[in-house]
Amino acid sequence: MWTRLAHPGHFLRWTQPVMPWLAGLSGLLLAVGLYLTWFVVPPDYQQGETVRIMYIHVPAAWLGVFFYGSMAISALGTLVWRHPLADVAQRAAAPVGAAFTLICLVTGSLWGKPMWGTYWVWDARLTSMLVLFLIYCGIIALWRTIEDPNRAARAIAILTLVGAVNLPIIKFSVNWWSTLHQPASIMRMGGSAIDPSMLYPLLEMILAFTVLGVTLHLAGMRTEILRRRVRTLTIREAERLDSGAAPAQGRSAAPLGRAVPGL
Amino acid sequence: MLGPHAGFILGAYAFTALVVGGLILHALRDHRAQARALAALQDGTGERP
Numbered sequence: 682m683w684t685r686l687a688h689p690g691h692f693l694r695w696t697q698p699v700m701p702w703l704a705g706l707s708g709l710l711l712a713v714g715l716y717l718t719w720f721v722v723p724p725d726y727q728q729g730e731t732v733r734i735m736y737i738h739v740p741a742a743w744l745g746v747f748f749y750g751s752m753a754i755s756a757l758g759t760l761v762w763r764h765p766l767a768d769v770a771q772r773a774a775a776p777v778g779a780a781f782t783l784i785c786l787v788t789g790s791l792w793g794k795p796m797w798g799t800y801w802v803w804d805a806r807l808t809s810m811l812v813l814f815l816i817y818c819g820i821i822a823l824w825r826t827i828e829d830p831n832r833a834a835r836a837i838a839i840l841t842l843v844g845a846v847n848l849p850i851i852k853f854s855v856n857w858w859s860t861l862h863q864p865a866s867i868m869r870m871g872g873s874a875i876d877p878s879m880l881y882p883l884l885e886m887i888l889a890f891t892v893l894g895v896t897l898h899l900a901g902m903r904t905e906i907l908r909r910r911v912r913t914l915t916i917r918e919a920e921r922l923d924s925g926a927a928p929a930q931g932r933s934a935a936p937l938g939r940a941v942p943g944l
Numbered sequence: 945m946l947g948p949h950a951g952f953i954l955g956a957y958a959f960t961a962l963v964v965g966g967l968i969l970h971a972l973r974d975h976r977a978q979a980r981a982l983a984a985l986q987d988g989t990g991e992r993p
Contacts, residue, residue, distance in 0.1 A: 730947045734956045741960070780963050788956040795949040893964070900971045907978035914985040 748778030
């Protein structure tokens with residue numbers, strides 16, 4: 682069943698009716714989360730109103746790491762099973778993950794200035810997040826450099842897996858080194874250190890961002906499948922013109938799946 | 945209402961809205977462009993839609 686659902690053709694069919702529902706759910710969850718953030722959550726006793734930045738900073742950080750983790754799993758799918766949808770998933774996740782990592786860096790910087798007195802310090806958590814953003818940029822740039830997506834897939838899958846070593850560094854950097862960034866306060870031994878009046882709205886925003894991110898990822902995957910079909914048909918048409926054949930109108934063409942496996 | 949650091953708070957939310965809005969807009973436009981290109985090519989080659 683999984684193989685059937687993961688076939689690019691089937692994937693396009695079953696995701697089509699799901700997309701509007703996911704988009705609507707994202708909008709609803711974001712609206713509820715923003716209402717809680719702006720009108721229900723109390724100011725922090727130390728940070729005051731600036732704590733409201735946390736409700737976008739933490740979900741963005743989570744998504745930056747989440748999408749890289751999903752890319753690493755997709756990279757395994759590309760290298761081990763050579764599944765065409767794994768590469769499509771990886772390629773669609775990169776810009777979404779990079780965008781949320783950038784949001785995390787900028788909002789963190791804007792939160793740091795009034796709280797720490799500086800926009801930036803080279804501490805382990807901040808630096809490892811910057812490295813994650815640079816890895817995302819490198820992967821996106823590499824995809825644009827190699828024209829053939831099938832050739833690019835293997836090289837990028839290896840690069841992605843090498844870059845995955847950064848994920849535990851990001852998570853445990855606040856424990857391994859003395860950092861200006863605070864230690865873990867949601868997922869930690871002994872339970873969350875955040876008061877429930879702030880924790881539940883934060884969890885709601887994390888859920889809202891996650892559903893939004895997954896929606897954008899699925900939309901990106903659908904577009905990427907179409908892009909590869911366009912590329913295959915363009916090459917086929919160019920080859921036809923090159924060989925001096927008659928115009929293609931009305932001629933039977935080989936199925937796309939034969940030209941590009943899985944598409 | 946937001947105290948002395950209102951600029952930082954509003955700036956953070958505005959930047960997030962800008963990036964997320966850009967992502968959504970790009971996703972919609974890119975999908976529409978690829979769907980249009982594919983339809984045009986399939987018209988030319990007699991491929992199934």
